[in-house]
Ligand SMILES: Nc1ncnc2c1ncn2[C@@H]1O[C@H](COP(=O)(O)OP(=O)(O)OP(=O)(O)O)[C@@H](O)[C@H]1O
């Protein structure tokens with residue numbers, strides 16, 4: 001089993017409902033236990049700015065699925081929730097990014113772990129800090145990245 005952290009986002013349609021539906025689907029994955037879900041944050045768009053605000057959460061789960069198996073399942077969940085890839089970093093009903101999979105490092109044509117952008121993204125790090133195990137091997141790096149990072153574009157809107 002591995003401790004994994006996912007970042008989920010939505011900025012089209014009923015954003016909170018897409019996130020709740022996605023977490024329920026994660027709970028139903030084989031060999032997987034969702035252990036913690038952050039509150040929902042409203043976040044200013046990062047990267048491609050001509051779009052609506054996102055709702056973002058972070059999830060900690062334990063899974064026996066291998067990294068590529070987990071990615072296949074999360075991409076299935078995205079498609080089941082109407083995900084369409086039009087503009088890179090553009091609007092989406094649901095996006096699920098694999099941030100950390102234990103201490104695995106991996107870089108192939110389908111999957112990079114840890115996620116290559118996560119330490120630059122307050123919309124990832126702020127929810128992630130809520131569900132992070134204090135003794136996690138990545139905790140010090142995450143706290144250091146958050147220290148001094150502007151987080152004014154990340155606003156808590158509702159508990160999970
Ligand atoms: N850690 C990861 N989590 C999710 N997808 C990944 C990861 N590493 C690589 N990918 C690949 O990235 C491709 C593009 O994913 P997507 O279109 O969701 O990017 P994005 O979420 O909009 O941008 P970003 O990855 O910068 O957050 C996917 O088809 C997937 O194979």
Ligand SMILES: Nc1nc2c(c(=O)[nH]1)N=C(CO)CN2
Pocket residue numbers: 008009010043044045046047048054056089090095097123
């Ligand atoms: N606020 C916010 N901005 C983004 C997000 C996201 O989830 N939240 N996802 C992106 C592509 O992964 C690009 N920009």
